[in-house]
Amino acid sequence: MSLLQEVDTIEQDSIKPLDECQKLIEHGVSTADDLLREGESAICGDAEQHNEKLCSFTKKALHIQLDSLPEVPSLVDVPCLSAQLDDCLLTILRNQIFRHGTVASRPPVQLEEFVEKPGGILVRWCKVDDDFVPQDYRLQYRKSTASHFEDVYVGSETEFIVLHIDPNVDYQFRVCARGDGRQEWSPWSVPQIGRTTLVPHEWTAGLEGYSLSSRRNIALRNDSQSCGVLYSKAPTYFCGQTLTFRIETVGQPDRRDSLGVCVEQQNGYDSLQRDKAVCISTNGAVFVNGKEMTNQLPAVTSGSTVTFDMEVVQLGPPSTEGGNFKLRVTISSNNREVVFDWVLDQCCVSLYFGCSFSYPGWKVLVF
Numbered sequence: 001m002s003l004l005q006e007v008d009t010i011e012q013d014s015i016k017p018l019d020e021c022q023k024l025i026e027h028g029v030s031t032a033d034d035l036l037r038e039g040e041s042a043i044c045g046d047a048e049q050h051n052e053k054l055c056s057f058t059k060k061a062l063h064i065q066l067d068s069l070p071e072v073p074s075l076v077d078v079p080c081l082s083a084q085l086d087d088c089l090l091t092i093l094r095n096q097i098f099r100h101g102t103v104a105s106r107p108p109v110q111l112e113e114f115v116e117k118p119g120g121i122l123v124r125w126c127k128v129d130d131d132f133v134p135q136d137y138r139l140q141y142r143k144s145t146a147s148h149f150e151d152v153y154v155g156s157e158t159e160f161i162v163l164h165i166d167p168n169v170d171y172q173f174r175v176c177a178r179g180d181g182r183q184e185w186s187p188w189s190v191p192q193i194g195r196t197t198l199v200p201h202e203w204t205a206g207l208e209g210y211s212l213s214s215r216r217n218i219a220l221r222n223d224s225q226s227c228g229v230l231y232s233k234a235p236t237y238f239c240g241q242t243l244t245f246r247i248e249t250v251g252q253p254d255r256r257d258s259l260g261v262c263v264e265q266q267n268g269y270d271s272l273q274r275d276k277a278v279c280i281s282t283n284g285a286v287f288v289n290g291k292e293m294t295n296q297l298p299a300v301t302s303g304s305t306v307t308f309d310m311e312v313v314q315l316g317p318p319s320t321e322g323g324n325f326k327l328r329v330t331i332s333s334n335n336r337e338v339v340f341d342w343v344l345d346q347c348c349v350s351l352y353f354g355c356s357f358s359y360p361g362w363k364v365l366v367f
Contacts, residue, residue, distance in 0.1 A: 007081060014079045024070040035060055100184075107187040108132035109177045114192075117161060118236060119200020119217065120367050124159040125175045125189070133180040144170040144193065161244075163367055164215065170195050201243075201353070201366045202233040218365045221251060221357040228356065229258070229272060231265045232366075235350040239327065243308040243353055244367050250282075250302045251361025257282040259306055259364070261351045263344065271356045278329055278342055280306060282357075286331060286338055298334040307332045312349065313341070 038060070042053030108129035115122035123141075127134060139160055140149035149172070153160040165171060174191045178184070202216040209226040210219050219230055237243045245259050258272035260279025272279035273287045280286050284297040300306065309330040327342040355364055 021070050107189045110189045111192045114194035116196040118198040120163040120165050121194045122161045134177040135180045136178045139175050141173045204233050221360050221362040223360045227270050229354045231354040232352045235352045237351045239310045239312050245306045246365045247304045248363040252359040253282040254358035258356045261353045295338045
């Protein structure tokens, strides 16, 4: 910028006499042009005005110095800008390029797997260069119809769930990495397309006591005195999937608080600690059909993630009327898990999910 300012100063100082010279020349040309038109008019006029116009033309011509031009600066007097670099600077630049520049036949990380989630996609990536030591990863995505990628994750993990994904829409993903102790990012991986066919989980709108986000996947226990169970809009949790609750903010805990799944919506209850439901309380207690298990998980805190995984195990011979079914349930929280069998009197491949909190301040994201 300092060098450019020097250029501007030289240009402003040097252009002034040239501008003045140009104005004088343009004025002389304009005056001569006006005189030429007046002479043509005098010649073409009628006989009475002929002598008068010629006389006026002659007087003006005698007072105009048409052959007089201002002194134009010679080329040697006009600045000619040039930039010079010392040879030692080129040596420094070359050394820095060799030090910091690299050439890679392929990026050090590549996308590995896409896993469909309700309203989201779990993206996994891996390192493909054994000599590369990653410090951070950077994941970007865009709709296939969009022109620009946007950051969705920066961190040290090798997988991330991208939420707010529209079902049956193609999205492009790419990932890069930053080497240990480096500031610059590596080249991008080969972009790949991912999509989900699973509709997003939604809470039921309109229940007093809970405020929902625009996408209805986040529920906030508000200050209303009304207390009850907030259920999902539909039985969108299917066995074989992972249902995840993420606690965004916490309020005052209560032993009747609950997060879990159930066979059907039942109004009139203030908690999922009831029949035909499994849940975890905010203190970590696990309930199956309303009965507390001896195994307990850590208490739920802000940022905690609670997951439910279920698989179906059929009991007895299959029949068209249905039969006894057992669901193997795994509830995980804060790197601990409990596994148990939940016996039902009917086949339930899809289930409702729900939550209940006695006090305000709790905010839960479901996906």
